[in-house]
Amino acid sequence: MGAFVGLGYGTAWNNRMLADYTKAYRDITDNDPNTRSYMNFFPKTTKESDLDKEWLTRALKNKRTYYRRYRDICIISMVAVYFINIVDAYVDASLAHFDISSDLTMNVRPTAIDTQQSRIPSVGLQCAFNF
Numbered sequence: 001m002g003a004f005v006g007l008g009y010g011t012a013w014n015n016r017m018l019a020d021y022t023k024a025y026r027d028i029t030d031n032d033p034n035t036r037s038y039m040n041f042f043p044k045t046t047k048e049s050d051l052d053k054e055w056l057t058r059a060l061k062n063k064r065t066y067y068r069r070y071r072d073i074c075i076i077s078m079v080a081v082y083f084i085n086i087v088d089a090y091v092d093a094s095l096a097h098f099d100i101s102s103d104l105t106m107n108v109r110p111t112a113i114d115t116q117q118s119r120i121p122s123v124g125l126q127c128a129f130n131f
Helices: 002-029 037-041 053-094
Strands: 105-113 122-130
Touching (some): 002 053
């Protein structure tokens, strides 16, 4: 649940920032002097004539790309967490009726392993779990 809440918050926050920077980028690239939402990123004392418009356009475009990327990563991560939960639920359901008795033993003993490449058997260890 924590992963879903955290990723949901990350998605919502990155989406809000993406919307703000997208609007600011549109406003600076259009020819309408009445659309000035990009000035909301600066203190009230900043004059629009003091800003370098080319730099600001590139910066707004980069920020828009940045927040879109991290919003998409959060969404993909939420899908990945969902599938991990599905796998965890399947494994838990598969092991729900697994009988574990008090007699769990592991036998390790030397053994001779027959191979098809040679007539002489190889020597190895055989492990057996009994439950």
